[in-house]
Amino acid sequence: MKGRKPKNCSSLPTVTGRNKCSLQSNGGGQAASSQYSKSCCTILYLRSNPKDRFMNKMMLLLFCTLAAASLMAQPAIIAHRGSSFTAPENTVASAQLAWQQQADAVEVDIYLSADNRVMVMHDGNTKRTTGQSFKISETTSEVLRTLDAGSWKNEQYKGEKIPFLEEMIATVPKGRKMVIEIKCGPEVFPALEKIVKKCGKKKQLVFIAFNWETIVKAREIFPKNSCYWLSSSAPAVQEKIGEAAKFKLDGLNLNNKIVDEATVTKAKAAGLEMLSWTVDDPQEVKRLVGLGVTGITTNRPDLIQQSFSIP
Numbered sequence: 001m002k003g004r005k006p007k008n009c010s011s012l013p014t015v016t017g018r019n020k021c022s023l024q025s026n027g028g029g030q031a032a033s034s035q036y037s038k039s040c041c042t043i044l045y046l047r048s049n050p051k052d053r054f055m056n057k058m059m060l061l062l063f064c065t066l067a068a069a070s071l072m073a074q075p076a077i078i079a080h081r082g083s084s085f086t087a088p089e090n091t092v093a094s095a096q097l098a099w100q101q102q103a104d105a106v107e108v109d110i111y112l113s114a115d116n117r118v119m120v121m122h123d124g125n126t127k128r129t130t131g132q133s134f135k136i137s138e139t140t141s142e143v144l145r146t147l148d149a150g151s152w153k154n155e156q157y158k159g160e161k162i163p164f165l166e167e168m169i170a171t172v173p174k175g176r177k178m179v180i181e182i183k184c185g186p187e188v189f190p191a192l193e194k195i196v197k198k199c200g201k202k203k204q205l206v207f208i209a210f211n212w213e214t215i216v217k218a219r220e221i222f223p224k225n226s227c228y229w230l231s232s233s234a235p236a237v238q239e240k241i242g243e244a245a246k247f248k249l250d251g252l253n254l255n256n257k258i259v260d261e262a263t264v265t266k267a268k269a270a271g272l273e274m275l276s277w278t279v280d281d282p283q284e285v286k287r288l289v290g291l292g293v294t295g296i297t298t299n300r301p302d303l304i305q306q307s308f309s310i311p
Contacts, residue, residue, distance in 0.1 A: 075288070080107050082094025084299045088154070092167055106168070106172070112137060130148060130162070131148070149161060206227070208229070228249060230277075253297070256284060256288060274294065277297035
């Protein structure tokens with residue numbers, strides 16, 4: 001099978017002012033390069049005395065080094081269930097904190113309730129994060145909304161509700177994105193389609209799923225939205241790269257432990273982007289970015305952002 005032409009940029013956003021390989025749409029890289037070039041020319045002109053040729057070379061090297069540093073590829077930072085290291089996962093509070101920490105995207109998980117509302121929660125049962133046991137698919141949203149989804153993390157978050165997907169999408173600022181992981185089955189699609197159509201932020205939504213049939217169906221229903229297949233199985237990934245390209249998925253979103261140079265190279269040759277999860281170690285992030293990963297999912301968006309700051 002012929003591979004698709006690789007995309008130049010990720011479909012995930014980048015915060016304005018930071019030059020990243022992923023989704024660089026504001027022309028910041030070219031502007032920075034032009035600015036440095038003009039600076040170099042100015043300095044060389046001012047130091048045009050032949051006796052200063054050595055200094056000219058040194059200044060040119062300095063500015064070229066600075067320019068290269070400013071243009072260093074950085075990944076899109078995706079806040080895993082929001083800024084979940086600090087705030088209760090999959091809550092409005094967690095999403096809002098992630099935006100404050102300049103995350104490029106927030107990842108959330110969804111299930112369908114008994115009354116066909118799309119609820120944001122990682123587990124199919126509410127026990128772990130609310131202290132009360134309800135199976136989401138068998139419980140109405142009215143009951144689910146009475147549960148406290150914040151106190152388990154910290155008392156300051158007492159009263160945080162299990163969000164409706166609409167609430168989470170409403171928090172997304174201009175230029176950022178929400179990555180929606182479909183945890184349940186195809187039964188969610190009718191309700192999900194309605195939400196996507198009415199939310200006014202359709203272009204800011206990305207879909208991911210572990211289930212192969214689910215992500216392929218998402219691609220079919222949302223042809224203009226980016227869709228990535230999740231996996232933590234190296235053998236399965238090797239088998240599915242060709243199919244992922246065939247079904248026009250945008251890329252793979254893999255457990256960082258199975259991301260290596262050969263896999264990234266093979267995926268990119270097929271025209272697929274590579275994202276990775278869930279990474280809180282700055283050194284591991286740099287390893288992944290060095291291999292060509294363009295999006296990093298992390299519980300600590302603030303820490304990962306800081307690791308890419310240029311002194």
